Amino acid sequence: ITAEFVMDGHSRSGQNVLRGLHYQIQQPQGKLVRVVVGEILDVAVDICKSSPTFGQWVSCILSADNKRQLWIPEGFAHGFYVVSQIAEVLYKTTDYYAPQHERTLLWNDPDLAIDWQLTTEPILSAKDQAGQPLKTAEVYP
Numbered sequence: 760i761t762a763e764f765v766m767d768g769h770s771r772s773g774q775n776v777l778r779g780l781h782y783q784i785q786q787p788q789g790k791l792v793r794v795v796v797g798e799i800l801d802v803a804v805d806i807c808k809s810s811p812t813f814g815q816w817v818s819c820i821l822s823a824d825n826k827r828q829l830w831i832p833e834g835f836a837h838g839f840y841v842v843s844q845i846a847e848v849l850y851k852t853t854d855y856y857a858p859q860h861e862r863t864l865l866w867n868d869p870d871l872a873i874d875w876q877l878t879t880e881p882i883l884s885a886k887d888q889a890g891q892p893l894k895t896a897e898v899y900p
Contacts, residue, residue, distance in 0.1 A: 760830055762789050764851040771796075772841045772848070777881035779838015780804055780864035780890065784897050787833035789853035797846030798822035799839040800876055804864060807834035807899040814893055816873050821848075834899045836864045838887075840875050862897055865890035 772778065779802065782788075792801055804816040820842070821827050831837050839848065863886055866873070870893050875881070891897075 760791065762791075762853045764791070764853060766852045766855055768850045768852065768856075770848040770850070772846055773882070774841050774844050775879055775882050777838065777840045777866055777875065777883055778887060780836035780866055781838065782806060782836040782862055782864070783854070783857055783860040784862050784899070785860040786854045786857045787899070788856075789833045790831040790837055791828055791851045792821065792831060792837070792839075793826070793828040793849050794821040794823055795847050795849055796823050797841065797843035798824070799841055799843075799846045799848060801829050801839045802837070802873055802875070803829065803831045804836045804871060804873070804893075805834065806836050806864070806893070806896070809900055810834065814871065816871060818874070838864075838866060840877065840881060842876075863887060863890040864896055865892045868892045870894060
């Protein structure tokens with residue numbers, strides 16, 4: 760990764776919390792994500808219309824034990840589901856947080872068909888409950 764990181768973030772969430780799928784339509788952020796406490800299922804969705812993988816997603820387990828990291832380039836939406844009792848997620852970003860440009864894709868959009876590996880109903884914030892389906896979401900060219 761040759762990106763220059765400008766900001767670090769730290770998120771702490773309880774079990775069954777699902778965050779995302781978040782992105783910034785302006786000031787897009789590349790993110791390098793890792794977990795220092797607990798375990799999450801981390802998900803990235805390609806939302807760049809000109810990409811041959813537009814609308815496709817990838818996921819992986821990130822945990823304090825496996826020490827894996829996931830690079831999420833600009834042009835992707837990002838979310839995660841907390842598998843363990845708690846999880847602390849650290850992430851580095853290539854641009855600053857700009858709430859006025861933040862958008863949310865609907866986590867359970869049937870067109871995306873993301874396998875969140877849920878064991879129960881997820882706990883969602885109001886912002887994440889109000890996510891937009893990919894068909895109507897503002898995406899990158």
